[in-house]
Amino acid sequence: MDLQQWLGRATHAIQDWADTFGGYEPHPSLHVDDDRFAAAFEEFTGRLKDNYPFFHPHYAGQMLKPPHPAAVVGYLTTMLINPNNHALDGGPATARMERDAVSRLAAMFGYDTHLGHLTTSGTIANLEALFVARELHPGQGVAYSADAHYTHGRMCHVLGVKGHPVRTDVTGRMDLGALEDLLRTGEVGTVVLTTGTTGLGAVDPVHRALPLAERYGARVHVDAAYGGFFTLLAGVEGPEGLPPEPWRAIARCDSIVVDPHKHGLQPYGCGAVLFRDPEVGRFYLHDSPYTYFTSAELHLGEISLECSRAGASAAALWLTFQLLPPTPDGLGQVLAAGRRAALKWTDLIAGSDLLELYQQPELDIVSYFPVVEPATLAGVDAASARILAEGMASEDPVFLSTLKANREDFTARHPEIAADADGARILRSVLMKPESEHHVGHLHTRVARIAQLR
Incomplete structure (x- = not known):
């Protein structure tokens, strides 16, 4: 993989497309001479050296690694156009790429139907999932593992719902006995299950928790921000294979969050939220007098709490999936x-x-x-x-x-x-x-x- 060659191809391709609209000269106010740029860039790259070598195998610290070169090229190429995936008139091509990439994520988890979109982070994706949960179960709280990401407690506070941390067992998974005790109170409308805690990588027993939540009429949301792509190893032969039961059960859960900027080889920020029932889109309904007018087709901004979102993120994920699809062999x-x-x-x-x-x-x-x-x-x-x-x-x-x-x-x-x-x-x-x-x-x-x- 020659990243420099790929980037050269990217700039030429976009310039060739731009030239079809006729030439123009950039405004003088945007001009920066080469010497001034060189001085600023030298300081800039010097400052960037104040980082840990996330790219190197000797870095085994936090959940950080560089994106795949395909994602880098996809992002930078699209950034030369800079589409906004809020409305179709802001990014028609990248909106289609986003739908395609999100559909592949939904298929990876076994969803037959879905509504979903990319977000700028897992935090925002979880906020959206809990927002919908609140609308479906007004007045009821949210239960999540004591080892779940702190996002859930914070987002419950933002949404004005009560959060209920549930103790974990000796493996770091949610204690289902403690969960049932909580569900019996009738105070919980949504259970958050984590497939890969950010501390220890523990996987909650989704296959056993799901029927328990259903028995008490609770919605189930899966926070797979960190571990979601490991569903590709479910039932795989060999030592790296994972027990399939919790991963297969995700297909029956109400919503899922996954972060392609973790194991999906994407740059920050690229999260995703998926809902099994497309009808939850009614909770997002709104109007804008200057967008949503170029097509009767659903605009991504109509199913998102966020407004402006980088079309480049969708393009980077789409291109990566063409080369490394979200499959066991990819x-x-x-x-x-x-x-x-x-x-x-x-x-x-x-x-x-x-x-x-x-x-x-x-x-x-x-x-x-x-x-x-x-x-x-x-x-x-x-x-x-x-x-x-x-x-x-x-x-x-x-x-x-x-x-x-x-x-x-x-x-x-x-x-x-x-x-x-x-x-x-x-x-x-x-x-x-x-x-x-x-x-x-x-x-x-x-x-x-x-x-x-x-």
Whole structure:
């Protein structure tokens, strides 16, 4: 893949199209001479170096990685036109691309019918799903896992509905006994299930929670912002394959959120919200006197809480899906590599006397902590913080992240650790990049060596 060549093709293609409308000279007020640009660009690129190397396999920290070159080219090419996917007259071509890409996402989850669109983030996508849920169940609250993303509590506050965190079990999944106790009260109209928590990558048991929610008349929303694309590995043979039951059950849930800017190889921000019942579009109905007039066809702005949205995001996703479709043989191979990397590092940790696994990974997030003597929460916390800092500062750096585990969660998994603090930071490695599969040996060696230097 020659990104420079692809970008050259992009600029030529757009210029050729622009020339069909006749030549023109840019206004003098827009002119910037080359020397002035060079000076500003040098400072600009210098400032950009104040970043972590998200692109490198030695970066195994937060949920960050570069977009695929196809997404970069798709975005930049379309940005030269700069369409707005709010109304069809703002971006007719990219509106069609968005519908196509969203349909492929819906098919990936098994939806036979759907209404959906792209958003600027998973946060906004979740807001839209909970907005519709509120309209369908006025006066009732929303239940979500205590380990779910903080978005849900925040969005409940924005929408003026009561949020109900539900405790998790020893695997980080929603405790269904606690959920049923809550549903019995009649206070909950919507249950949010998470397929891939951002902390540990835990997958709520959708297949068991769904009939429970249905029994009490509650709507089910799936927050698959992080883990959604792992449905491509459901039932796949081999160690990277996932149990199919929770993923297959998503097709029967009322709404789904997924973030292509995570495992879909897209630039920020590109989220998506999908509804199984297209009739929920009635809750979005509005009018605008200067848009929605070029076509009787549904405009994307008529089914979205957002107004202006980058057509370039839709174009980037569409082009990526032409090359790496959301199928087990397409994008599924990218996720399989990350899953294999997580399993490989898990085996290395299991054989180490310097590191201990916090819990078995379900997706591509590995959680672990340094072995300390005496074995206390305070000791684990201090050692994890030291490894994080020294790993980034070394000549051969390794980039990790930490996760704060509270006393109850930690000791439930590791009762041998003395609970002398309210919790402890553990180490957390997100292996989103497929290249990680070939670098986990080095990552493990580096982390273990730093842990040894205590």
